[in-house]
Amino acid sequence: xxxxxxxxxxxxxxxxxxGFIIAGLLATNFKEVYLEIDWKVWVLIISFILTMTVSSxxxxxxxxxxxxxxxxxxxxxxxYLCLVVLFLASVxxxxxxxxxxxQRITLYVGGILLLYGVFQSFRLDIFPYNNIYSSHVxxxxxxxxxxxxxxxxxxxxxxxxxxxxxxxxxxxxxxxxSFALAIYVIMATKSIQGLLTLLAGVGIASVFxxxxxxxxxISKVLFIGYALGSILFGSxxxxxxxxxxxxxxxxxxxxxxxxxxxxxxxxxxxxxxxxLDHYGEWFRRSRSIDNANSYGALYADAAHNxxxxxxAGGGVFLLIIYFSNKRIIF
Numbered sequence: 001x002x003x004x005x006x007x008x009x010x011x012x013x014x015x016x017x018x019g020f021i022i023a024g025l026l027a028t029n030f031k032e033v034y035l036e037i038d039w040k041v042w043v044l045i046i047s048f049i050l051t052m053t054v055s056s057x058x059x060x061x062x063x064x065x066x067x068x069x070x071x072x073x074x075x076x077x078x079x080y081l082c083l084v085v086l087f088l089a090s091v092x093x094x095x096x097x098x099x100x101x102x103q104r105i106t107l108y109v110g111g112i113l114l115l116y117g118v119f120q121s122f123r124l125d126i127f128p129y130n131n132i133y134s135s136h137v138x139x140x141x142x143x144x145x146x147x148x149x150x151x152x153x154x155x156x157x158x159x160x161x162x163x164x165x166x167x168x169x170x171x172x173x174x175x176x177x178s179f180a181l182a183i184y185v186i187m188a189t190k191s192i193q194g195l196l197t198l199l200a201g202v203g204i205a206s207v208f209x210x211x212x213x214x215x216x217x218i219s220k221v222l223f224i225g226y227a228l229g230s231i232l233f234g235s236x237x238x239x240x241x242x243x244x245x246x247x248x249x250x251x252x253x254x255x256x257x258x259x260x261x262x263x264x265x266x267x268x269x270x271x272x273x274x275x276l277d278h279y280g281e282w283f284r285r286s287r288s289i290d291n292a293n294s295y296g297a298l299y300a301d302a303a304h305n306x307x308x309x310x311x312a313g314g315g316v317f318l319l320i321i322y323f324s325n326k327r328i329i330f
Contacts (some may be wrong), residue, residue: 005071005072005142006129006142007140007141007142007143008072008073008074008142009071009074011074012068012069012074012078012079015079015082015083016078016082018082018086019081019082019083019085019086020082020085022085022086022089023085025089026085026088026089026092033088033092036092037088037091037092041088041091041325044321044324044325045084045087045088045325047321048084048318048321048322048325049081049084051314051315051317051318051321052077052080052081052276052314052318053077054272055271055272055273055275055276055313055314055315055318056077056275056276056314058271058272059269059272059273059274059275059276059278059313059314059315060269060272060274060275060278061274061275061278061281061282063275065275065276065277065278066275066276066277066278069276069277070277070278070279070280070301070302072301073277073301073302074277075276075277075302075309076276076277077276080276087325103157106153106154106157107154107157107158110150110151110153110154110157110182111178113139113140113147113150113151113154114151114154114178114181114182114185116139116140117137117139117147117151117185117188117189118181118184118185120136120137120138120139120188121136121137121184121185121188123136129142133190134190135188135189135190135191137185137188137189137190138189144189144190144191145189145191145193147185147189147191147194148186148189148191148192148193148194148195148197149191149193149194149197150194151182151185151186151189151194151198152186152193152194152195152196152197152198152201153197153201154182155179155182155183155186155194155198155201155202156197156198156201156202156205158175158178158179158182159179159201159202159205160205160209161175162175162176162179163209182198183198186198200226200230203222203226204226206219206222207219207222207223207226210222237252237255237256254295254298254300255304255305257287257291257295257298257300258300258302258303258304258305258308259303259304259305259308260287260288260291261283261286261287261288261291261300261303262279262303262305262308262309262311262312263308263311263312264286264287264288265279265282265286265311265312266308266311266312266315266316266319268286269312269315270315270316271315271316271317272314272315273311273312273313273314273315273318274286274312274313275313276313276314277302277309277313278313279300279301279302279303279309279312279313280299280300280301280302282312283299283300283301284299307319307322307323310322
């Protein structure tokens with residue numbers, strides 16, 4: 001109870017244990033794993049680890065923080081190494097039955113967080129957290145934005161499942177109640193991320209559901225509408241287009257400063273970055289003069305964007321490899 005961030009370090013502890021256990025299981029079945037996974041994935045995984053290692057050694061801030069990350073964030077070398085192991089294991093075991101199990105687990109976790117979020121909304125939390133946010137609904141993430149985003153994913157899955165259980169009245173009723181509660185808890189987090197995630201997820205799901213039901217023309221029109229909406233929203237985040245005036249709140253304005261500063265870090269340190277999870281140490285020296293004059297008291301220990309955080313911390317090559325991994329998998 002004497003720390004500002006009681007969540008990330010225990011999660012890193014669990015992640016490290018699970019990561020090394022899974023690495024051992026993969027190593028004992030190395031031949032099968034090696035033959036099962038495409039060689040391109042192997043090349044990218046090895047390249048990512050090597051680039052991350054070189055960046056951690058030769059970055060301007062080569063210290064213990066590169067391994068464990070900044071306190072409160074803990075997204076250093078150890079975290080990404082374990083996530084790479086989980087990524088490799090996911091590629092190996094990803095079959096149709098595994099995806100169904102994964103969906104089930106996501107729903108179970110979402111259900112627990114949903115009930116916990118309801119209790120937190122009435123300030124009935126079992127732990128006396130004194131968090132820095134405007135909402136007490138932080139789930140087990142310790143952050144209302146993360147809680148909101150996860151429930152957006154949870155709500156999207158519920159939306160799809162409703163059409164699978166329309167004939168099962170008890171299940172469909174439970175899904176409707178859970179969906180309504182998810183919206184309530186998302187609103188209680190006072191974070192727009194969950195609503196945007198839910199809106200995007202429901203929209204994409206609707207396109208596929210309509211297309212699969214034979215309404216192909218309607219699905220195409222809906223897809224075009226969502227594509228245009230995504231472009232307008234993306235432009236608004238960059239202070240462009242007709243929606244920019246509606247997305248000019250302090251949170252989004254500050255994020256533009258964070259993103260601009262991360263890009264400057266990449267430009268100034270393109271090869272090795274400033275060190276994994278060292279964004280906070282370089283924030284004030286890397287931001288533009290205009291941002292320093294306009295937001296002098298502003299500080300952040302992360303770019304609030306995974307891609308920019310990796311690029312700023314590990315360099316351009318690490319970012320390219322990260323993008324390439326996503327392209328190969330999808």
